[in-house]
Amino acid sequence: MDAILAQLLNGLDKGGAYALIALGLTLVFGTLGVVNFAHGALFMLGAFCAVSFRYLITLETVTVDPTQTTAWGTALEVRTPLAQTWFGDWGAVLIDWSVPLSILLAIPVMLLVGIVMERGLIKHFYKRPHAEQILVTFGLAIVLQEIVKAIFGPNPISQAMPSALRGAADVGALIGLAPGALTYPLWRLVYFLFSAGVIAAVFGFLRFTTFGMVVRAGMADRETVGLLGINIDRRFTIMFGLAAVVAGLAGVMYTPLLPPNYHQGMDFLVLSFVVVVVGGMGSLPGAVAAGFLLGILQSFASMNQIKSLLPGIDQIIIYLTAVVILLVRPRGLFGRRGMMEN
Amino acid sequence: MALFQLSRRDALILAIFALVVITMPVWTAPFGANYPGLMQKFAIYAIFAIGFNILFGLTGYLSFGHAAFLGVGSYTAVWSFKLLTMDALPALLFAVLISGLFALAIGFLSLRRSGIYFSILTRAFAQMSYNLAYSVLTPITNGETSLQLTLQDPRLIDLALAPRGAGLPTASLFGMSLSGLSGFYFCAVVLLIAFFFAQKVFASPFGMMLRGIKSNQMRMSYTGFNTRPYALTAFVISGMYAGLAGALLAVTDPLAGAERMQWTASGEVVLMTILGGVGTLIGPVIGAWLIKYFENIFSSFNEGILGRFFDFVPAPLHDTVVAIASKFVGEGWQLTLGLLFVLVVVFLPGGIMEGVRRIGALFRRRGSPPKAGAMRVQPAE
Amino acid sequence: MTTSERNVVLHVDDVSKNFGGLHALSDIDLEVEEGQTHAIIGPNGAGKSTLLNVIIGRLAPSSGAVVFDGQVLTGRKPHQINQLGVARVFQTPEIFPELTVLQNVMVPAFAKRDGAFRVNILRNVAGEAALRDEAEAIIEDVGLSDRRLSHAGSLSRGDKRRMELAMCLIQHPRLLLLDEPTAGMSRHDTNTTIDLLKKIKARGMTKVIIEHDMHVVFSLADKISVLSGGRIIAEGLPDDVRGNIKVQEAYLGGAHRLEATH
Ligand SMILES: Nc1ncnc2c1ncn2[C@@H]1O[C@H](COP(=O)(O)OP(=O)(O)OP(=O)(O)O)[C@@H](O)[C@H]1O
Ligand SMILES: [Mg+2]
Numbered sequence: 001m002d003a004i005l006a007q008l009l010n011g012l013d014k015g016g017a018y019a020l021i022a023l024g025l026t027l028v029f030g031t032l033g034v035v036n037f038a039h040g041a042l043f044m045l046g047a048f049c050a051v052s053f054r055y056l057i058t059l060e061t062v063t064v065d066p067t068q069t070t071a072w073g074t075a076l077e078v079r080t081p082l083a084q085t086w087f088g089d090w091g092a093v094l095i096d097w098s099v100p101l102s103i104l105l106a107i108p109v110m111l112l113v114g115i116v117m118e119r120g121l122i123k124h125f126y127k128r129p130h131a132e133q134i135l136v137t138f139g140l141a142i143v144l145q146e147i148v149k150a151i152f153g154p155n156p157i158s159q160a161m162p163s164a165l166r167g168a169a170d171v172g173a174l175i176g177l178a179p180g181a182l183t184y185p186l187w188r189l190v191y192f193l194f195s196a197g198v199i200a201a202v203f204g205f206l207r208f209t210t211f212g213m214v215v216r217a218g219m220a221d222r223e224t225v226g227l228l229g230i231n232i233d234r235r236f237t238i239m240f241g242l243a244a245v246v247a248g249l250a251g252v253m254y255t256p257l258l259p260p261n262y263h264q265g266m267d268f269l270v271l272s273f274v275v276v277v278v279g280g281m282g283s284l285p286g287a288v289a290a291g292f293l294l295g296i297l298q299s300f301a302s303m304n305q306i307k308s309l310l311p312g313i314d315q316i317i318i319y320l321t322a323v324v325i326l327l328v329r330p331r332g333l334f335g336r337r338g339m340m341e342n
Numbered sequence: 343m344a345l346f347q348l349s350r351r352d353a354l355i356l357a358i359f360a361l362v363v364i365t366m367p368v369w370t371a372p373f374g375a376n377y378p379g380l381m382q383k384f385a386i387y388a389i390f391a392i393g394f395n396i397l398f399g400l401t402g403y404l405s406f407g408h409a410a411f412l413g414v415g416s417y418t419a420v421w422s423f424k425l426l427t428m429d430a431l432p433a434l435l436f437a438v439l440i441s442g443l444f445a446l447a448i449g450f451l452s453l454r455r456s457g458i459y460f461s462i463l464t465r466a467f468a469q470m471s472y473n474l475a476y477s478v479l480t481p482i483t484n485g486e487t488s489l490q491l492t493l494q495d496p497r498l499i500d501l502a503l504a505p506r507g508a509g510l511p512t513a514s515l516f517g518m519s520l521s522g523l524s525g526f527y528f529c530a531v532v533l534l535i536a537f538f539f540a541q542k543v544f545a546s547p548f549g550m551m552l553r554g555i556k557s558n559q560m561r562m563s564y565t566g567f568n569t570r571p572y573a574l575t576a577f578v579i580s581g582m583y584a585g586l587a588g589a590l591l592a593v594t595d596p597l598a599g600a601e602r603m604q605w606t607a608s609g610e611v612v613l614m615t616i617l618g619g620v621g622t623l624i625g626p627v628i629g630a631w632l633i634k635y636f637e638n639i640f641s642s643f644n645e646g647i648l649g650r651f652f653d654f655v656p657a658p659l660h661d662t663v664v665a666i667a668s669k670f671v672g673e674g675w676q677l678t679l680g681l682l683f684v685l686v687v688v689f690l691p692g693g694i695m696e697g698v699r700r701i702g703a704l705f706r707r708r709g710s711p712p713k714a715g716a717m718r719v720q721p722a723e
Numbered sequence: 724m725t726t727s728e729r730n731v732v733l734h735v736d737d738v739s740k741n742f743g744g745l746h747a748l749s750d751i752d753l754e755v756e757e758g759q760t761h762a763i764i765g766p767n768g769a770g771k772s773t774l775l776n777v778i779i780g781r782l783a784p785s786s787g788a789v790v791f792d793g794q795v796l797t798g799r800k801p802h803q804i805n806q807l808g809v810a811r812v813f814q815t816p817e818i819f820p821e822l823t824v825l826q827n828v829m830v831p832a833f834a835k836r837d838g839a840f841r842v843n844i845l846r847n848v849a850g851e852a853a854l855r856d857e858a859e860a861i862i863e864d865v866g867l868s869d870r871r872l873s874h875a876g877s878l879s880r881g882d883k884r885r886m887e888l889a890m891c892l893i894q895h896p897r898l899l900l901l902d903e904p905t906a907g908m909s910r911h912d913t914n915t916t917i918d919l920l921k922k923i924k925a926r927g928m929t930k931v932i933i934e935h936d937m938h939v940v941f942s943l944a945d946k947i948s949v950l951s952g953g954r955i956i957a958e959g960l961p962d963d964v965r966g967n968i969k970v971q972e973a974y975l976g977g978a979h980r981l982e983a984t985h
Binding site: 121124131132134135138141143145146149150154266270273277311315316319320327330 | 682
């Protein structure tokens with residue numbers, strides 16, 4: 001029982017990442033009708049926003065302290081991180097919390113990246129066949145990841161989580177189990193709550209703002225909304241930027257769990273397409289539900305009992321699910337009937 | 343015999359193509375590409391791309407997982423070397439057979455959907471093959487260390503005929519060693535056969551039906567065609583081509599690793615095909631050659647070579663230019679590849695062959711604009 | 724006359740089709756006799772195209788069945804229905820835009836000759852002289868000879884429609900379904916098409932034709948069914964239908980005027 005609960009929890013953080021990426025993919029597909037193979041790269045870019053942010057605030061200034069000397073009699077060089085120079089003692093706190101704080105950098109950067117991408121390239125592909133959209137965004141994904149590789153190098157760069165969030169939470173105690181029976185790393189809990197928060201924000205935004213209402217109407221029937229004289233294109237551009245931000249945030253917060261590497265976008269891309277397909281192409285709740293579902297499924301598949309029963313299942317479970325869903329129920333769990341059903 | 347008949351035009355094309363391929367060591371010399379290792383790759387990847395084009399170019403189904411068949415072909419060939427004989431023919435035969443069966447199974451399932459769903463399904467199957475090759479299938483694939491020849495291999499047929507020699511053997515054809523230039527000529531002959539077969543497919547009623555499926559699948563079924571077995575046949579044929587190419591890779595270098603099944607390899611063959619010209623016979627060959635050539639040249643560049651290359655740039659700018667350029671070569675070759683991908687899809691969706699056609703049309707009737715969009719990339723939906 | 728004497732080849736037997744709450748077809752019964760031209764007329768949205776979709780297997784009926792020449796069509800795949808000898812011209816042309824006109828017309832000929840699936844890579848399309856001649860003759864019949872090497876996608880809407888007709892005719896179907904075959908055509912082309920359809924009729928091909936152009940309807944039809952709101956509201960010989968008051972009403976509500984001349 002505890003073991004099952006533990007696996008359930010283990011799937012939540014990964015599920016959160018899948019859900020956030022799939023949410024953006026679905027938004028873009030639903031509004032713009034574009035199949036974006038570069039969406040995983042946005043997740044990766046988000047992760048490297050966190051890397052850059054930490055790099056910036058830990059840049060060091062070198063000063064010479066004449067009052068102290070080293071053993072060799074030269075003046076001691078003191079290296080102070082930029083953050084400390086600017087903010088004094090708060091600087092150390094700042095560095096400690098750099099991962100969550102880099103959200104402040106990631107939001108404008110990802111918004112900009114998204115808008116530039118949409119205006120510069122994607123918008124020319126609205127009317128072109130899906131195959132060409134796949135090809136061009138696939139090429140774009142390669143370009144983005146190779147640029148990151150050229151700048152940050154091929155090796156993963158690990159990011160520390162804030163020291164306060166390093167331990168594990170005794171989740172078991174909360175639900176009446178013996179203390180210590182069921183613990184869960186704090187940061188994973190944070191990630192799950194964070195993704196839930198972002199998802200709620202996106203849904204709230206779509207539900208309760210006029211902007212969101214227009215976008216939802218546009219997703220349902222683009223032609224009609226266009227006929228109303230509403231400039232749907234501008235909104236869709238912003239939508240694309242928003243999807244980029246969501247993917248980027250997913251990437252930022254994921255860095256303590258997976259040291260950012262340049263190819264993680266491609267790794268997550270296929271997975272999140274699978275998530276979209278399982279949830280139902282074009283269905284936002286579907287994307288979220290399927291994201292968590294697959295995250296949990298994957299964590300169950302990596303249990304030793306299951307692996308010994310079905311060797312290798314942990315390696316393929318997600319793809320297998322997608323294949324089964326596509327063949328048995330092509331519109332996915334939540335997809336509308338007739339929506340891309342062939 | 344009908345099997346060997348070609349229209350006069352196709353026969354001419356085949357003859358010219360044969361001439362070009364056979365004289366490859368001559369005309370690649372000025373480019374510094376006339377060493378066997380590279381020319382073997384030219385031949386092998388051309389086969390891969392020609393086969394891929396039968397599925398994507400003719401039938402309109404965009405597979406993102408064809409590297410899986412390449413990998414299966416390589417593994418099969420190496421096993422044939424290890425268990426039976428170093429002779430290349432059985433290796434190719436088994437590879438084509440096994441990858442064909444593999445394609446039959448994957449195609450049967452994937453072709454139940456079209457459009458992006460098909461692409462995602464093929465991608466998912468390839469990813470599963472790759473993951474499994476690295477994990478539970480290590481007894482067959484030898485995992486990360488790659489499948490290689492060893493001194494203890496049984497090689498039943500070879501060792502029945504002759505005692506085990508010292509050192510690792512190389513692939514052969516009826517006792518003739520296939521290393522170096524003879525290896526290239528072997529690949530070249532296989533390429534010509536593969537090209538001829540593709541010509542037959544293109545010119546046949548079967549090929550015409552595949553074009554019909556790409557153009558309007560619904561019309562095909564209301565016209566009385568059962569479209570799924572047609573598409574499946576095209577899928578299996580292209581899977582066999584990939585398996586053949588994989589086996590040849592093993593012939594020229596008896597080693598098979600799972601990285602051959604990676605998404606980059608699947609993406610590369612897509613790029614070769616669209617760069618040369620989707621749906622044309624020669625296009626994929628040109629695409630494969632260009633990409634393999636530039637991959638080879640670019641990835642061997644380093645800052646020293648670049649520095650000399652940009653000697654004409656004035657001193658203050660020189661280092662900057664070299665620094666920027668160096669990001670696109672060597673390790674950064676993939677970046678160039680990605681850019682190329684984007685540029686071709688945006689500006690020349692019909693690939694080089696369309697470019698040639700446009701220029702040709704421009705010369706033929708000056709002033710009148712060339713007919714655009716004749717060869718767009720089209721999904722089957 | 725009894726059924727056996729009349730030799731009915733197509734039975735539409737109590738067919739209904741609902742789209743969600745919309746009753747696109749309600750209890751349709753239709754009998755088409757061998758060699759006759761049966762016209763179906765009715766205002767926009769009456770369910771005419773839906774009826775054809777049910778016959779050729781594009782849509783499954785909610786209830787009822789379609790029987791052609793003693794074979795139940797309902798539940799069969801579109802290609803099987805075609806192989807039984809049923810061909811259709813669509814309301815919006817369904818063609819192969821990337822292929823030439825000649826290739827467009829040759830493709831259906833292969834389905835007729837080689838069946839639903841045949842991997843034939845030994846032959847060469849260029850060597851199929853007999854099929855090619857036949858295709859060229861039919862292209863000539865529909866008046867597209869000068870365009871036979873053009874890409875079909877570049878044809879005008881009217882020409883596409885004529886080509887689609889040729890694609891059906893080359894299969895010598897026993898039952899030809901035509902969904903507004905002259906829409907988008909000039910007066911002159913319409914008349915040519917009427918003549919062509921009359922010629923096929925002389926060869927004994929059974930046809931179901933949907934038309935808004937009453938000139939075409941009254942030139943060709945042996946029998947007319949009037950569809951409105953998913954029901955057949957009148958049926959009979961052309962002259963009977965012309966004078967039918969219910970039909971006048973259905974049309975006055977719609978966009979068309981029931982007149983034999985324009
Ligand atoms: N696939 C479908 N899904 C939902 N509703 C449909 C579908 N096909 C047709 N309809 C509806 O069924 C009704 C009948 O449509 P149908 O196309 O058969 O009319 P029609 O008589 O051919 O009209 P027209 O003269 O305009 O061609 C219409 O209200 C149409 O909107
Ligand atoms: Mg209609």
